[in-house]
Amino acid sequence: NDATEISPKDIDQLARTSFPLCMRHMLEKVRHLKSYVHGLPLDQGAGLKLEDALTFWRSEFSQKVGSERFDKEYAYSIRHNYGKEGKRTDYTSYSCQKIISATPGVGDHHGCPYRHFGEENLRAALNNMGVGGNALEGILDKVKNRHYQLACTMTFEATHGVSCDTGINHPNQYFSESQKVLQA
Template identity: 55%
Template structure:
């Protein structure tokens, strides 16, 4: 869909920006050459010679910044926006662009190539989807998740029903906290909410017997009597635990599945609040949960940029009063586990950014090693560093 393409494009842009900015000067130049973007860094001698002109032509730059920042020789056709805005030094038909602007030029080039490729892919989808072998794969691609599935209940039975209200306040992600609140207030949840919340509770350690007791006690406080619950709702709960039907042991939903699943309609409470809530309503929720005003603004900015999982990470930091969570958040049950570990003193709070999430350490370990290569790395290391990026810049 158009929405999924926009979301995918935004994630790829963020990943590309991060990887490009993490490259050393040497590797950055090799990358530009590798993808046929002939932007050459000027020498220190030339930069010093033109320092006054570079400073005067680049808004916000001081002489100190000019000395610190690399400048690139760029053809005017690639720097036309900077030229129009009078934000770049021009000499002999070339623009001399600082690093802070060269990444924007590279990113725009990348965006154009990727957008075109996505549009072509979208046009070819009908013929591809007609192949019954590929259709299931394509339909589930946006929900894919390769991290821990929290199906193995190491803590099964260790959480009592009496603890859930307190845990919801201290350690539940916002999506599960709002489901718990709605259940307590309305004594009922629709199917989407029961699935999302029920599997989450299963993942944090509720046994089948506890789950049946928990849901029954709450539902009979509303409009469902015990007999109706036993004949209808109890079956679904046993089904989620692999005791009915095909005996499939269902796993809790990942962040990606929740974000990309059908949005909640009126009367529903499932979904991701950062993805599916109106910004004003989300702001009210955050205020209700005592998130400080500056923190709310940070979260809303992340939401505006479609960074829903980063918004949830920021919510974790603000509600746990830590500077940086030190992991990449991909699953509501991961949120709960990390919260409990932190509150029990079992995890050291990291003050520096961790570039790898728990569920991504194995798959991206080699990539991380390559991204830290020094300028003296071999050509093989350089090729690995640039792997996967060059095709978007290939000639049509």
């Protein structure tokens, strides 16, 4: 069982196969330069190291903002998120429950899509993950009944073709369960 070390260039591939919807959404939004301060909830669960994260974000942002400005403004936010500077806020400890009960502000992208997307957006996002038909309707049904983590678990099951008896309770756990299935 080798510890997985993730390099920035692997992130797209991993996002496609193993990210839960919340992290996919954040990654997408981050690429539009909006939500950098929230960072990726990845470092503990997946072995993304601070320096890798900095390299990743730098490559995402520096074409847009210039590398000098990146180092001045953005690197600080990233280090801050990883608990290296300023207040030791650890975003990686956010469980699904906490994410679901949070109220994202306008322009924030760190909520739970099952809870915070409208139906149309959620449908589109799930379609994008290759989920359709009965599976999709079943998931939307759970959402209507406010069983968001169950909806996420069903998405995991639909996209991985296995049952997930423990249920999903943390974005990093979704990721590691996914890697377990894919590497089995």
